[in-house]
Amino acid sequence: MKAMRSNRGRTRPERMxxxxxxxxxxxxxxxxxxxxxHGERFLGQPxxxxxRKRVVIFVDGxxxxxxxxxxxxxxxxxxxWQHKIEGNRIRDRRVTKQLEREDWTVIRVWEHxxxxxxxxxxxxxxxxKRLSKK
Ligand SMILES: [Zn+2]
Numbered sequence: 001m002k003a004m005r006s007n008r009g010r011t012r013p014e015r016m017x018x019x020x021x022x023x024x025x026x027x028x029x030x031x032x033x034x035x036x037x038h039g040e041r042f043l044g045q046p047x048x049x050x051x052r053k054r055v056v057i058f059v060d061g062x063x064x065x066x067x068x069x070x071x072x073x074x075x076x077x078x079x080x081w082q083h084k085i086e087g088n089r090i091r092d093r094r095v096t097k098q099l100e101r102e103d104w105t106v107i108r109v110w111e112h113x114x115x116x117x118x119x120x121x122x123x124x125x126x127x128x129k130r131l132s133k134k
Contacts, residue, residue: 009045014059014116018048020124026041026131028057044095046106053131055105062111070112099123105130 010018021028028048035041042049046056062070066085068121071077073085096106108129 011111011114013111013120014047016117017059017109017114017123020120021048021127024124024128026128038046043099044091050131053105054103055107056099057107057109057127057132058092059109059111059114060092065110067091067112069110069111 012026018028028050029037031042031045033047034049034051042056044056044058047059048057050056060067065074066089067129073082077085092108096108099106107130109123109127113123
C-alpha cells in the first residue's frame with residue numbers, strides 16, 4: 001500500500017515543494033546534511049531545517065500521522081495501526097514542544113497539501129512569510 005511506505009522517505013510532491021523553496025532563495029539543510037555538519041541528529045528529524053532562522057518544517061504523511069482530512073483512523077485502521085498512529089501523534093506533539101522550548105519555529109505541513117501545484121504554492125507562500133519575518 002502506497003501510504004505505508006517508509007515514514008520519512010521523500011515523495012515527489014515533497015521534493016518539488018523543497019526545490020520550489022530553494023528556487024525562491026530559502027536555504028535549508030536536510031537532517032542528513034545537518035548531521036554531517038553538526039555531528040548529531042536533529043531532534044525529530046524534520047524534513048527541512050533553516051538553521052540560521054531557527055525554523056524547521058515537518059511534512060507529515062497523512063497516513064502515518066493520522067491526518068483527519070484523509071483518514072478516519074478509528075474506522076479505517078485496525079487496533080495495531082491505531083495504536084501506532086496515536087504513538088506517532090504523541091511523539092509529534094512532544095517534539096514540537098521541545099523544539100519550541102529551544103526557540104525553534106516549528107511548521108507542520110500535511111502531505112495532502114503538497115499534492116497539487118496550487119497547494120504547494122499556497123504552502124510556500126505561508127512558509128515564506130514566516131521565514132521572511134525572522
Ligand atoms: Zn491528509
